[in-house]
Amino acid sequence: ATIQWFPGHMAKAKKQVQENLHLVDIVLEIVDARLPLSSRNPILDQIIQQKPRLMILNKADLADPTLNNAWINYFKQHDLPAISIDSQHNHNVQQIEKQAQVILADKIARQQARGIKNKPIRAICIGIPNVGKSTILNRLVKRNIAITGNHPGVTKKQQWLKAGKRLELLDTPGILWPKFEDVLVGKKLALTGAIKDSLFHADDVALYELAFFKQYFPERLQKRYSLTIDDLKLNDPDLLMKLTAGFGLREDYERASERLILDCRKGKLGRYTLDQIDEATHD
Ligand code: G4P
Structure with a gap:
């Protein structure tokens, strides 16, 4: 679902997360592995502060495996x-509980010293829309939970769900807003589908897509769209024109762009990670 974020929503979402933080031992920060920085909420550090945290790069199947490890x-x-x-x-999902135990090892040891044994670890999933919070929750609890409160600021009675041997999950994920300020981040979020109805025209997003694949995976563009080496030397708008014609779409750049974006989202251009490690130093 597309969420329109107004200042009121943001304040409410933040407050709700802050209230829930008191209830949990650990936060599971969910991001899209294709966007390990761009899909983070901009003020999450400030909200979470010293609370123990496990960062989960979800959708790793769509991201570049080498960069998954690098990130x-x-x-x-x-x-x-x-x-x-x-x-x-359902790949690697079991690691969540194991890693939570490692992170909270000292706390668990202190509890054991005081005679408290097997106390469940309580956790909450937090992240921007569409990173996979509900999917993870459903995997962990091993059944389909209708996440009725899956909207920022919607309050309902919260429940703890058994999510592993000693893991309990709050049934309402914390939904926070994405980064808005940076145009490049916005295009990345739009290209991966994190923001559906974006602030951008499809051709702006498709031009970014073409620039990215020309730089990192030109051979994939070449193969998918039967391009020549010379085609790849075209500037981005000319390449978009060429592709539009190739699709038989005359001058309908918008539809051609949508097609390119959909191919990218569906993995037709292979696995990719849009955030590069060297961009992190500027973050
Ligand atoms: P949210 O609660 O954080 O908002 O996200 P949700 O679980 O609803 O997941 C958003 C979309 O991402 C879903 O696709 C879901 O199937 C997909 N998804 C979640 N985790 C993974 C993953 O690890 N790998 C892949 N490949 N996809 C994942 P959807 O319902 O089809 O929506 P959409 O594709 O139209 O966005």
Whole structure:
């Protein structure tokens, strides 16, 4: 669902997350592995503060495997434990509870010393829309939960769900807003489908897509759209024109752009990670 974020919604969503933080031992920060920085909420650090946290790079099946590992290492170097999972195909999801136990090992040891044994770890999933919070929750609890409160600021009676041997999950994920300020981030979110009705025209997003694949995976463009080496030397708008003609869409750049974007979202251009590690230093 597309959410229109107004200041009132943001304040409410933030307050709700802050209230829920008191209830949990650990936060599961969910991001899209294709956008490990761009799909984070801009003020999450400020909201979460010192609460233990596990960063989960979801949709790892769509992201570049080498960069999945590179990003995990990057976050670890910044004292943020991170794992990559593919909740769609239930891959690595079991790691969540294991890593939570590792992160909370000291706390668990202290409880045991006081005679408290097997106390469940309580957790909440937090992230921007469409990163896969509901899918992860459903995988962890091993049944389909209708997430009725899946809208920022909607309050309902919250429940703890058994999500593993010793893991309990709050049934309402924390939904926070994406980064708006940066145009490049906006295009990345639009291209991956994190923002559906975006502020951009389809051709702006498609031009970004063409620039990205020309730089990192030109051979994929070439193969998918039967392009020549010379085609790849065209500037982005000329290449879009060429592709539009090739699709038989005359001068309908918008439809051609939508087609390119859909191909990218569906993985027809292979696995890719839009956020590059060297961009992180400027974050
Ligand atoms: P949310 O609660 O954070 O808003 O996200 P949700 O679980 O609804 O997931 C958003 C979309 O992402 C869903 O696709 C879901 O199937 C997909 N998804 C979640 N986790 C993974 C993953 O690990 N790998 C892949 N490949 N896809 C994943 P959808 O319902 O079809 O919506 P959409 O594709 O139209 O966005």
